Amino acid sequence: MPSRNPLAGAGELCLLDAAQLAAAYRSRSLSPVEVAKATLDRAEEINSDFNAFTFVDSKGALNSARESERRWAAGEPLSEADGVPTTIKDIVWVDGWSVRYGSATTSDQAFSRDAPSVALMRKAGLTFIAQTTTPEFGWKAVTDSALFGVTRNPWNAEKTSGGSSGGAAVAAAVGAGVFHLGTDGGGSIRIPASFCGVVGLKPTFGRVPAYPASSFGTVAHIGPMTRSAADAAIMLKAMSGRDLNDWSQGVGALAPLDAVQADLAGKRMGYWSKPAAGTLDPEIEAAIARVAGKLSAAGATVEAIDLPGDDLLSLFHHHWFSGAAMRLSMVPETERAGIDPGFLDIARQGAQYGSTAVVAAQARRADFGVAMDKLLADYDYLISPGTAVPAFGAGLEVPTGGEFKRWTEWAGFSFPINLSQQPAAVIPAGVTVAGLPIGLQIVGARGQDASVLSAAARLEEIVSR
Structure with missing residues (x-):
């Protein structure tokens, strides 16, 4: 089609x-x-x-x-x-x-x-x-x-x-x-x-x-x-x-959401091109590399970076799968027959994590978060592909005939930023030869949501050239 x-x-x-x-x-x-x-x-x-x-x-x-x-x-x-x-x-x-x-x-x-x-x-x-x-x-x-x-x-x-x-x-x-x-x-x-x-x-x-x-x-x-x-x-x-119903918000003040005009000339941009899991589709890689080139031409300093931390996929699984186990525990055993088998699988895996492993994962996450905050203190923004793969068959969790078994394995440009909690926007950045959209991700320091969206608006202009 x-x-x-x-x-x-x-x-x-x-x-x-x-x-x-x-x-x-x-x-x-x-x-x-x-x-x-x-x-x-x-x-x-x-x-x-x-x-x-x-x-x-x-x-x-x-x-x-x-x-x-x-x-x-x-x-x-x-x-x-x-x-x-x-x-x-x-x-x-x-x-x-x-x-x-x-x-x-x-x-x-x-x-x-x-x-x-x-x-x-x-x-x-x-x-x-x-x-x-x-x-x-x-x-x-x-x-x-x-x-x-x-x-x-x-x-x-x-x-x-x-x-x-x-x-x-x-x-x-x-x-x-x-x-x-x-x-x-x-x-x-x-x-x-x-x-x-x-x-x-x-x-x-x-x-x-x-x-x-x-x-x-x-x-x-x-x-x-x-x-x-x-x-x-x-x-x-x-x-x-x-x-006040959201205790996890805390009481710390976030940067205001007043309009920010982002001139990307002179900004230091980290170019993150290696996903935390899986491999990057060559067509998407080429498209985002073209955007990086346009950014350089617009006066930004674009430098290749690697994300800090290691085995982020396992770290995310400890958080995500244990959360699935928690959600499944709310469903009576007698009502579980029709639940998505994939959800049941990760929930059962999450239930097998010991409490020590989950707490250790929380400590590792804190270390990763610190490293990401430091990285975003050195760079104004990070850019990356929005996803490592283009859209694949409807009704499937992973592309057919590939290396992936779970969705997390092709989402390596996404889940790390959930662990570290920075604002991250995705904008359109072209289409594949097959006519499917390609996304570009822009990440900023925590609290700098307005700045990220302003940069995204400027990137919309740059990408369209």
Whole structure:
């Protein structure tokens, strides 16, 4: 099947970004209701082909859009993002929606409260359109589940969307919403962003509050997925803040999210080209090397670096697999028959880790985090491929005929940054000969989310030349 433009067929209203919508709402040349209707139509139109949504909330979205319309008419919007169409991943609580975590073992009863990130976005007036698909418990970097089926890549429906925020990436790519909430425990925002040709940010850990705490612990982040770095910056501001339900946020102040203008000339960039696991596809390697050359031509100093630490794959497995064991322990034995076999496998492996090994892994992680903080004190940013491989067959955990047995083995540019908790954005950086997107990752120091997104916006310009 040949690749296609995911935005083909999207109406004009579905192509507008957040700033354009705010300007149109303010001038009253557009209504949030018109935009919500166009977005709902687009979501329904594409879902049978790509399976991006668990459900579309037409009634709730239109009610919210009407309230937004009244606020803009009165000159009293709740924020510059008031009335912007938004989707939420099926792993984050939304008042009035059932949240299934992609699993038939969960209840379809609606929740009566918002997760903190959702509450912040609701307070900013965002219009919630639909819920996006995830694999069971968000355990892997592709999106399929026994409950909701396989989510497909909008560039080529025979390929995976990536995951675990695969539905969110598809929704962004096809224009079914402007803002899309994803989660990222080992690449689950950045991998589908790479595979689907959109922008995704894993923020600094603690930037976006979370409740309830993830079973996967402090490798799990919540962040924005959009079609541009500028939109990601607006969305991040709307979903960020302190929430006392999230103890792991701590009380330390993060750098403010005020707009930053990143001139990459004179910046020192570390070029990370060797994944922490597996090997790098030559076509992706060549594409990112071209970007590095363009950065040098733009006046940046680009230096090859190796990531500090060793055996990071095993280190991540100790955190991820033990988290899976924790999540499985919440499911009664009598309800486990239909659970994804891959999830059961890693959960059982995680349960075999002794407590000493898990605590030792936490200490090793701290050492790696220190080394990464020191590296980002020497470099303004790191750049790398977003993924080591292009999108492969839909419904598969790993590419066929290759070296990989688990998704983590081809996610070697993603999971290390979950261990060290720096902000990391992925932007589109071209396509393969087969017409599949290639992603570029930009990593910054902890707390410097605004700087990373500003650099991403500048890189969008450089890559497009």
